[in-house]
Amino acid sequence: MTLNADQLIDLFNTKNAVIGVVGLGYVGLPLAVEKVKAGYKVIGFDVQEKRTNMVNKGVNYIGDVVSEELEIIVSSGGLVATTDYSRISEVNAVTICVPTPLDTYQQPDTSYVESSAREIAKYLHKGMLVVLESTTYPGTTAEVVKPILEETGLICGVDFFLAYSPERVDPGNKFFKTKNTPKVIGGITPSCTLVASTMYRNVLDGEVHEVSSPAVAEMEKILENTFRNINIALANEMAILCNKMGIDVWEVIDAAASKPYGFMPFYPGPGLGGHCIPIDPYYLTWKAREFNYHTRLIEVAGEINNSMPDFVIDRCMQILNSEKKPLNGSRVLIMGIAYKRDIDDYRESPVIPIINQLEECGAIWQVTDPHVEQFNWNGKVVETVSLTEKTIIGSDLILITTDHSAFDYTLVGNKAQIIFDTRNSMKGCPVTGKYYRL
Numbered sequence: 001m002t003l004n005a006d007q008l009i010d011l012f013n014t015k016n017a018v019i020g021v022v023g024l025g026y027v028g029l030p031l032a033v034e035k036v037k038a039g040y041k042v043i044g045f046d047v048q049e050k051r052t053n054m055v056n057k058g059v060n061y062i063g064d065v066v067s068e069e070l071e072i073i074v075s076s077g078g079l080v081a082t083t084d085y086s087r088i089s090e091v092n093a094v095t096i097c098v099p100t101p102l103d104t105y106q107q108p109d110t111s112y113v114e115s116s117a118r119e120i121a122k123y124l125h126k127g128m129l130v131v132l133e134s135t136t137y138p139g140t141t142a143e144v145v146k147p148i149l150e151e152t153g154l155i156c157g158v159d160f161f162l163a164y165s166p167e168r169v170d171p172g173n174k175f176f177k178t179k180n181t182p183k184v185i186g187g188i189t190p191s192c193t194l195v196a197s198t199m200y201r202n203v204l205d206g207e208v209h210e211v212s213s214p215a216v217a218e219m220e221k222i223l224e225n226t227f228r229n230i231n232i233a234l235a236n237e238m239a240i241l242c243n244k245m246g247i248d249v250w251e252v253i254d255a256a257a258s259k260p261y262g263f264m265p266f267y268p269g270p271g272l273g274g275h276c277i278p279i280d281p282y283y284l285t286w287k288a289r290e291f292n293y294h295t296r297l298i299e300v301a302g303e304i305n306n307s308m309p310d311f312v313i314d315r316c317m318q319i320l321n322s323e324k325k326p327l328n329g330s331r332v333l334i335m336g337i338a339y340k341r342d343i344d345d346y347r348e349s350p351v352i353p354i355i356n357q358l359e360e361c362g363a364i365w366q367v368t369d370p371h372v373e374q375f376n377w378n379g380k381v382v383e384t385v386s387l388t389e390k391t392i393i394g395s396d397l398i399l400i401t402t403d404h405s406a407f408d409y410t411l412v413g414n415k416a417q418i419i420f421d422t423r424n425s426m427k428g429c430p431v432t433g434k435y436y437r438l
Helices: 005-013 028-037 049-056 067-075 085-090 111-122 140-150 190-203 214-245 249-256 280-291 296-322 351-360 389-393 409-415
Strands: 018-022 041-045 079-082 093-096 128-132 160-164 183-187 208-211 331-335 364-368 374-377 380-383 397-400 418-421 434-437
Touching: 005 190, 018 028, 018 085, 018 111, 028 041, 028 067, 028 079, 041 085, 049 067, 049 079, 067 079, 085 111, 093 111, 111 128, 111 140, 128 140, 128 190, 140 160, 140 214, 160 190, 160 214, 183 190, 183 214, 190 208, 208 214, 214 249, 214 280, 214 296, 280 296, 296 351, 296 397, 296 418, 296 434, 331 351, 351 364, 389 409
Parallel strands: 018 041, 018 093, 041 079, 093 128, 128 160, 183 208, 331 364, 331 397, 397 418, 418 434
Antiparallel strands: 160 183, 374 380
16 A cells, blocks of 8 residues: 555554564664554564564563563564565564674674665565664765665655664663653654654654754764763773872762762773674764764774773783782683673673683683673683682682672672772672772
8 A cells, every 4th residue: 555644644643554673683672562562563574583483482582671571462463573574565664773883994884784775675665664773874874775775766755754763772771761762863854754753752752853864863873872982981091090190080980970060970991892882983983084084082082992901901910910919820700791780781892802811811710790691702602600609719809890780799898809890889898808999
């Protein structure tokens, strides 16, 4: 059935639209679940058959999805997952939630977006809405996705509708989820923006903020993560300098945060992880070269954050040396492989380069993480260990790299010989052994 903008809007308002979600990962699956809960029938698409099989069995693999909810919406027929992209012909709207990594030259890899757009183009029909949610550089929607879709002969803004709406997912956040986080939307044309905004307003509780173009929406997403990247780099640089000056950086930040205006606290750590903050700013760095502009501040921030695993290893050496122990042969228990607290995601985790250097230095290391049973390292599957009195006492150094709330910090404080805390996670806990902070 061919639909115009008003008819498609009516389908969204009456909850009679069928919505597709391409990519059932950390962004796509929670979004698909919310769309079903809002009253729509949803078809999820993914190239990984393992994922689609798990979804169709109601088996959850994403932390921000409530397992019981997934089981209910699947059993009720609200959500079905498939690797068969021909079923895109059945949907009135489709959102693209696929990865946008960097290649080996730190340049954006849009191959997943392009392949998704080409699959959609095969079954694109008049009156259909396409929304890109993957984080990418300004211009991707208009310069990459739109031409692919228009190869069909259909015209954007007339025959189909195209918009960009950046994902805003913060894994482990207890307050802001997909449902209540404000959404930014920029369409190729005003009608594209209107149609896309109508869909999201019917799904989400958060405010829908419309902007004038996809490029504005793409740039604001990069700004969000670049803002965090740069401010974390400042906190990390302050930590390095404070260490040299014998000043407690955590006390400094707490004191600065007492100012009710003009200051927002960011905290140092062992490095950046996840699929967003360490990667997204480089999309802008790459795109800026097209305009003969060098993003100096962004690149320096990246250098500082990328150097933090080196700083952590140097501190480990200094701490052990003060006890007349070399890092070579010392037993190091690493607390946390996930890149942030209370999640199981270790993508781009700074703990991986820390492990690499511990291995090179001859340290005997183990990892404990209540959210990660095993992880891939150098082509091997490594099992994590339990945090017990035995593993703590048997370690020369406890290296805290992730401040999971499930860790028994009292046990660590009572039994550890030496603790190096890169997250200030032991704050307020009694410690009987030697204790050092980043």
